[in-house]
Amino acid sequence: MLNLDKMESNQRRLPVYLLLDTSGSMHGQPIEALRQGVKYLISSLKKEPQAIETAYLSVITFSSTAKQMVPLTDLQSFREPQLDANGTTALGEALKILERCLDTEVKKSTATQKGDYKPLVFILTDGVPTDSWEGPANVIKQKAGKLANIIAVGCGPDVDLNTLKKITEIVLHMESYQPDDFNQFFRWVSASVSMASQKFTADGEKPAQLPPPPPTIQIVP
Amino acid sequence: MAKARKKSKKNLLEATLADGSTILYEPEILGEGSEGIVHFTEDKKKVVKFYKDSNDSKDPERRRRIENIVYKYNPTRNPESGDYWKSLYCWPTAVVVAPRLGVLVPTYPAHFFTKDGREKKLSWFISPRTRNLISKAERGDWLGHLKIAIMMARATRRLHSAGLAHSDLSYNNFLADPVIGTVTMIDLDSLVVPDVYPPNVAGTPGLIAPEVIMGKGAPSIRTDLHALAVLVYQTLLFRHPLRGPKINSTLSAEEDEQLSMGAKALFIEDPHDQSNRPQGTFTSFERLGPYLSELVTKSFIKYLHMPDNRPTAADWEQALIRTTDLIHPCSNDRCELKWFVYGTSCPGCGQKMAHHPVPLLQFYKEQNGKPGHFINERRQLVVWSGLYLYKWHVFDHIRAGENADKTPQGYFRYHEGQWYFFNLEMDAQLIEKGIQKTIPKNQSIPLQQGQQIRLSTERRGRIVYVQMIKEP
Numbered sequence: 001m002l003n004l005d006k007m008e009s010n011q012r013r014l015p016v017y018l019l020l021d022t023s024g025s026m027h028g029q030p031i032e033a034l035r036q037g038v039k040y041l042i043s044s045l046k047k048e049p050q051a052i053e054t055a056y057l058s059v060i061t062f063s064s065t066a067k068q069m070v071p072l073t074d075l076q077s078f079r080e081p082q083l084d085a086n087g088t089t090a091l092g093e094a095l096k097i098l099e100r101c102l103d104t105e106v107k108k109s110t111a112t113q114k115g116d117y118k119p120l121v122f123i124l125t126d127g128v129p130t131d132s133w134e135g136p137a138n139v140i141k142q143k144a145g146k147l148a149n150i151i152a153v154g155c156g157p158d159v160d161l162n163t164l165k166k167i168t169e170i171v172l173h174m175e176s177y178q179p180d181d182f183n184q185f186f187r188w189v190s191a192s193v194s195m196a197s198q199k200f201t202a203d204g205e206k207p208a209q210l211p212p213p214p215p216t217i218q219i220v221p
Numbered sequence: 222m223a224k225a226r227k228k229s230k231k232n233l234l235e236a237t238l239a240d241g242s243t244i245l246y247e248p249e250i251l252g253e254g255s256e257g258i259v260h261f262t263e264d265k266k267k268v269v270k271f272y273k274d275s276n277d278s279k280d281p282e283r284r285r286r287i288e289n290i291v292y293k294y295n296p297t298r299n300p301e302s303g304d305y306w307k308s309l310y311c312w313p314t315a316v317v318v319a320p321r322l323g324v325l326v327p328t329y330p331a332h333f334f335t336k337d338g339r340e341k342k343l344s345w346f347i348s349p350r351t352r353n354l355i356s357k358a359e360r361g362d363w364l365g366h367l368k369i370a371i372m373m374a375r376a377t378r379r380l381h382s383a384g385l386a387h388s389d390l391s392y393n394n395f396l397a398d399p400v401i402g403t404v405t406m407i408d409l410d411s412l413v414v415p416d417v418y419p420p421n422v423a424g425t426p427g428l429i430a431p432e433v434i435m436g437k438g439a440p441s442i443r444t445d446l447h448a449l450a451v452l453v454y455q456t457l458l459f460r461h462p463l464r465g466p467k468i469n470s471t472l473s474a475e476e477d478e479q480l481s482m483g484a485k486a487l488f489i490e491d492p493h494d495q496s497n498r499p500q501g502t503f504t505s506f507e508r509l510g511p512y513l514s515e516l517v518t519k520s521f522i523k524y525l526h527m528p529d530n531r532p533t534a535a536d537w538e539q540a541l542i543r544t545t546d547l548i549h550p551c552s553n554d555r556c557e558l559k560w561f562v563y564g565t566s567c568p569g570c571g572q573k574m575a576h577h578p579v580p581l582l583q584f585y586k587e588q589n590g591k592p593g594h595f596i597n598e599r600r601q602l603v604v605w606s607g608l609y610l611y612k613w614h615v616f617d618h619i620r621a622g623e624n625a626d627k628t629p630q631g632y633f634r635y636h637e638g639q640w641y642f643f644n645l646e647m648d649a650q651l652i653e654k655g656i657q658k659t660i661p662k663n664q665s666i667p668l669q670q671g672q673q674i675r676l677s678t679e680r681r682g683r684i685v686y687v688q689m690i691k692e693p
Binding site: 009010011012047049050052053076109110111112113114115116117118187191211212 | 253254273339340342344345348350351354392393461464465466468470471472473474475477478499
């Protein structure tokens with residue numbers, strides 16, 4: 001019955017975007033922890049058949065400029081990007097790229113096409129944006145919740161959580177950023193993606209159900 | 222966990238069980254789900270699962286519920302049949318009360334892990350895409366899939382017969398080994414006892430019954446039966462019965478999914494409405510043979526939106542077991558599925574049936590109160606070389622099941638162009654031209670068109686009528 005391979009698949013995709021801060025302040029241990037984190041995320045999701053079937057992953061990095069390092073890719077074909085820390089924090093530009101990706105990469109529901117599930121977006125930053133970010137943040141905020149589930153995570157003492165609140169309602173604060181904190185963060189991202197690939201919320205307006213974050217990460221009200 | 226007392230040796234932590242005894246567990250987190258965090262115990266033969274929301278605000282009845290599941294409703298504690306059920310369930314063995322509420326659960330047996338350490342969730346095996354990511358040696362064949370389906374139905378039937386509903390039967394809550402052909406049901410601590418404890422999960426997408434998605438019903442034994450039907454269909458045919466191309470909402474993927482699995486759910490193979498039929502070629506469900514076709518028709522065509530009429534787990538178990546009487550090995554050595562329900566060609570590789578005739582045995586049983594009168598049961602046995610006969614074939618009142626006697630009673634061989642029937646344990650007779658001739662134990666007879674064999678002269682012993690089929 002393997003001639004079923006010839007049948008079209010009607011499996012929907014769950015797009016997952018990681019927006020990662022690779023500015024100079026991430027130099028040293030933090031950037032290494034980020035590399036390990038992405039590696040861990042991929043290997044743990046590859047153990048989940050449901051995630052393999054549905055999750056597609058993209059990485060956008062931002063330092064002095066922003067760049068989509070990996071376009072939306074299925075887990076099997078995903079190759080880890082080269083992450084290096086230097087420069088400033090072009091968060092605004094990263095948000096513009098995200099907006100473009102949500103527009104072009106994510107399949108819309110139409111009368112003839114099964115659309116993608118609502119994308120999951122994780123934004124990780126440790127600083128204050130250095131470019132003009134208010135405009136792009138405003139555009140993204142309009143989409144947050146309705147067109148994408150956007151989770152912003154500020155780490156360290158220098159992050160400006162008010163900035164993040166202008167991007168999305170769901171803001172988390174990771175006080176310390178020791179390697180173990182990143183490990184816990186990526187474990188939570190992995191659990192969130194597998195949960196979202198298994199338990200979507202039926203109401204399109206509501207945010208996805210995510211597991212509670214680890215104790216080291218506080219929800220910013 | 223902060224309250225847990227640290228043991229100096231290996232940094233193990235201590236947990237207290239409901240009976241007051243203590244166990245040691247490893248501080249490292251082994252895994253994390255939506256509900257709990259899991260640690261190995263000291264000897265790694267069990268795991269401790271601690272619930273995340275320790276204040277119980279979400280589920281105030283939890284402690285009473287898990288105590289009932291662990292102690293009162295636990296089929297693995299039955300002194301006679303417990304050991305059998307232990308292989309089909311990873312049933313929690315104790316309630317943990319400190320440092321916080323949790324359960325103690327046996328570790329999954331080693332054959333439910335791939336060589337590279339992945340849990341063999343059923344999901345891996347039922348989609349061509351993920352099945353290809355499992356090594357060939359661990360994929361098993363179609364007979365293994367049929368056995369998996371039988372075991373799933375049996376495990377579900379046993380729960381239901383105790384009045385329990387699983388409430389989240391899914392590809393993630395069965396671990397499967399298609400090489401051996403067995404499963405084990407996991408995550409049993411969220412079982413639903415109808416009318417006593419309300420369910421705390423809606424289920425897994427793709428397996429939630431339409432009426433639950435529509436908000437017209439809560440998870441129950443009836444909704445388990447929808448999930449079981451989907452799981453069996455997908456295990457045998459490698460595709461989802463309702464996930465087709467039909468679009469029911471352009472507003473969002475989530476709303477479309479909700480309608481496609483709920484109010485507008487439509488079988489991809491519905492004969493009257495082809496709007497959800499996938500592009501491309503695929504094997505019709507009718508190739509699963511008459512017993513399963515009937516149940517698939519009931520589950521997804523006739524009664525998809527009539528939950529009270531769904532086939533029961535016992536119906537599925539019997540139909541699946543009977544279907545093992547209809548399978549035939551593929552003559553193509555390189556065929557991956559190796560087995561199929563008897564028909565013109567193998568759906569796995571397209572190989573035509575072998576040229577030599579195949580014996581087909583029609584079952585007849587003695588009519589109640591009319592000795593010597595036999596009626597056609599409309600049941601068949603397709604013979605292949607190496608097939609064994611068991612007591613549930615020989616007698617019409619014996620059911621194949623967990624308690625059945627698995628001693629072979631006879632077998633069949635194909636040798637140099639001739640089929641033979643070997644008697645091992647039966648009090649069997651060959652009936653030719655009205656003359657009854659004993660077939661002695663450990664002796665064989667050549668099979669021929671038109672023969673009648675009384676498999677046992679004892680009460681309820683069947684007669685089989687031999688047909689030699691050239692083309693199905």
